[in-house]
Amino acid sequence: MFHVKHSEGALVFSISRFLLPIVVAATAILAPCRAQTFDLLLKSGHVIDPANKINAVRDVAMKGDTIARIDANIPATEAKKVVDVSGYYVTPGLVDIHTHLSVEGPGGWGIYPDLSALPNGVTTAVDAGSSGWKNFEEFKSRVIDGARTRVLALLNIVGVGMDPVGEQSLAEMDARPTAEMVKKYPQILVGIKAAHYEGPEWDAIDRAVEAGRLARVPVMVDFRPQPTRTYADLILKHLRPGDIHTHMYAQHIPLLDDSGRVNDYVREARKRGIVFDLGHGGGSFWFRIASPAMEQGFTPDSISTDLHQRSSLIPQATMVNVMSKILSLGMPLEEVIYRSTVTPAREIQRPELGTLSVGADADIAVLELQKGNFGFVDSGHGRHIGNQKLRCMLTVRAGKIVFDAEGISWPEWRKAGKYGVVE
Ligand SMILES: [Zn+2]
Structure with missing residues (x-):
C-alpha cells in the first residue's frame, strides 16, 4: 500500500x-x-x-x-x-536439514522448532524422521502446522517413526505406504530417513531407498557399520547418487584409514554423487576426525545440526555454533554460508530456498561475526579454540522479524512513544 x-x-x-x-x-x-x-x-x-x-x-x-x-x-x-x-552479515535464512522437532511421544527428545531454529537464523528446519507414515499426520498437526519456522520433514521408513522398539522391527518398514505418504504431502515431505537399525541385514536401508525411488525423493541415512554391512558398501552400492549420509565426522564412521588419510572409497562415493552431511548431534562430531578430513579437502556438502535436547547443552549443536566450528577449522565464511543455505536446499530438492533472489520468500539471517578466542566442544567434549564465532542477531521469516537478539529493529524506549506488547 x-x-x-x-x-x-x-x-x-x-x-x-x-x-x-x-x-x-x-x-x-x-x-x-x-x-x-x-x-x-x-x-x-x-x-x-x-x-x-x-x-x-x-x-x-x-x-x-x-x-x-x-x-x-x-x-x-x-x-x-x-x-x-x-x-553485520545478511544471509539467506539458514536451512538445517537434520533436526529433531518432536517434543513428545515417540522420538520426543526434539525441541520445538521456533525455539531451536529461529534464534539461530534457521528459517527452514527439516525434521529427520520423528514420524513415519502411521503418525506423520499427527506430527504435522502437533508440530508443523503451528510453527512460524518453515518445517519440512524426512519420513522415517519405520511406520511409527523414531520409536526405539519400532526402529528394530523390520515389520514396521514398508516402502509402499511410506512413499504414498510422501506423495500425499510433497510440499512438506522432502525425503526418507533410515536410522538406528542394529540388525545384520540391509533391509532397513534398502527399504528406505525403495521408498525414495517410489516417491522420487532422497534418502538420509544415519548408519552404524556392522561386519555384514560395511560403510563402503553403503556409500558405493546401496545408496543412490543424491542420497545423503549424515554424521560424516562421527567416530563410528571409517572416514579415515589407520594412518589418518581419507579413505579412497569415500572420495569415490562422493564422485558418484553421494552427499556427505555434517549432522553434529550428541555423538557425531569429532574434531579429531573433522580436522584432518577438512585439511585433506574432505569438507561437508551440507552443514546440519542434528539438534535435539541432548545435543543442545554441552556440545551446543545449534546452527550458528556448528557453522562456527567449521569456520574454526578453516572453511571460509562465504563457503560456510553456501553450505548452510544453497547446498542443503538443493539436497532436499528445494532450490528456491536458501537464496535472496528477488521474488523468493523473505527468509533472512542477520549474523554477527565476533572476533576473539572462543572455545568449541565436540561430541567427545574435546575442546578447540577458534578466533571467530557467529551469532544470530536477527531472523526474518516470510518478511516478518521473528527473532531480534538485541532489539536492533526497535526504537530506544524513550523515543518509542506509546507502545504495546510485542508478540
Ligand atoms: Zn538425528
Missing part, C-alpha cells in the same frame, strides 16, 4: 477541470516513487548470497513475504520499517 501526500491531493482539487485528467495521470506515475514501496528494509549489511554470487554491502528490501529488491542504496524513505544492520 502506498499513500499520496496531502499536498498533492490539495493540488488536484484546486486546478481546473481541463487539467484534471493530466494531473491525475501524472500523480499516478509519481506516487509510487514517493510512496513507501517496501515493508521492511535491512540497510547497509554485508550481504552474502552465494546463489546470486553477492558478497558485498547491500540493502535488502522486502514487500509482504517476499524479497523485493537488493541494491547498493535503497533510500530509507521507501520503506515502512528500516533496520540498520551495518557491521
